[in-house]
Amino acid sequence: MRALVGISCCVKAFGIFNTPNHAASDSYVRVVLGPVGGVPVLVPAGGEGLVADILPRLDGLILTGSRSNVWPGHYDGPPHAEGTPEDQERDATTLPLIRGAIQAGVPLLAICRGMQELNVALGGSLDQRIQDLPRRMDHSTPSDQPIPLVRTGKAHAVRLAPGLLLAELAGRQEVPVNSLHNQGVQRLAPRLEAVGWAPDGTVEAVRVREARNFAWGVQWHPEYDWERDEFSRAIFTSFGAACAERAAARFVLQAAE
Numbered sequence: 098m099r100a101l102v103g104i105s106c107c108v109k110a111f112g113i114f115n116t117p118n119h120a121a122s123d124s125y126v127r128v129v130l131g132p133v134g135g136v137p138v139l140v141p142a143g144g145e146g147l148v149a150d151i152l153p154r155l156d157g158l159i160l161t162g163s164r165s166n167v168w169p170g171h172y173d174g175p176p177h178a179e180g181t182p183e184d185q186e187r188d189a190t191t192l193p194l195i196r197g198a199i200q201a202g203v204p205l206l207a208i209c210r211g212m213q214e215l216n217v218a219l220g221g222s223l224d225q226r227i228q229d230l231p232r233r234m235d236h237s238t239p240s241d242q243p244i245p246l247v248r249t250g251k252a253h254a255v256r257l258a259p260g261l262l263l264a265e266l267a268g269r270q271e272v273p274v275n276s277l278h279n280q281g282v283q284r285l286a287p288r289l290e291a292v293g294w295a296p297d298g299t300v301e302a303v304r305v306r307e308a309r310n311f312a313w314g315v316q317w318h319p320e321y322d323w324e325r326d327e328f329s330r331a332i333f334t335s336f337g338a339a340c341a342e343r344a345a346a347r348f349v350l351q352a353a354e
């Protein structure tokens with residue numbers, strides 16, 4: 098029985114009437130069907146009310162990347178600059194979903210916006226345009242490059258904390274990653290530990306301290322190049338193993354009912 102792996106959705110307007118849709122990139126569906134080894138389940142931005150009913154049915158949860166940004170009101174930050182995309186319906190779902198998943202021990206992999214949500218959900222804050230901060234790099238999506246290169250191209254190195262999962266999966270302490278973000282960790286949530294850094298000090302990977310299960314976040318996008326990049330693939334197979342273990346335990350419990 099394959100694991101049911103939740104994928105967080107964004108609310109995006111498209112279609113002939115340009116009306117709201119709950120959507121996630123095909124990259125996440127493909128990676129769950131591939132190295133994660135599960136069945137993807139899109140989790141709509143239906144609000145906190147769906148958390149209690151959906152979490153017991155999930156064996157894993159991926160918090161996806163997105164152009165949109167966490168509403169600053171969730172971390173007492175200043176309002177975004179005019180035109181900065183937000184998705185408050187997504188925030189209203191993912192922030193309680195993250196807290197619930199950590200509490201319940203549902204394996205969790207947070208990617209880019211997802212890592213930022215993880216930090217905010219646990220009490221941290223965000224810098225909104227790190228490229229404007231002194232001595233910081235521009236981590237945003239290069240506008241002069243074609244999408245495939247932006248996704249699979251390597252923008253900078255990440256130094257990984259030695260002896261922890263990511264360094265072990267990488268087999269080394271420094272890895273090249275892509276980079277498609279304007280925002281980044283400002284104040285790290287108390288429950289999080291930074292385990293990866295860009296050359297300018299930007300937090301690029303975190304883990305939940307004393308987590309009951311797999312609970313990691315990365316600021317880059319391993320879902321874009323897992324077919325070519327062994328480290329990217331290893332992140333998902335490691336997450337998938339935790340999901341499979343939970344699925345097996347859940348199956349035994351259901352059979353005993």
Ligand SMILES: N[C@@H](CCC(=O)NCCCC(=O)O)C(=O)O
Nearest residue numbers: 162163164165209210278279280
């Ligand atoms: N908006 C946040 C998070 C950036 C992020 O998740 N980028 C991936 C974008 C992929 C897509 O376009 O769907 C920030 O800018 O920091």
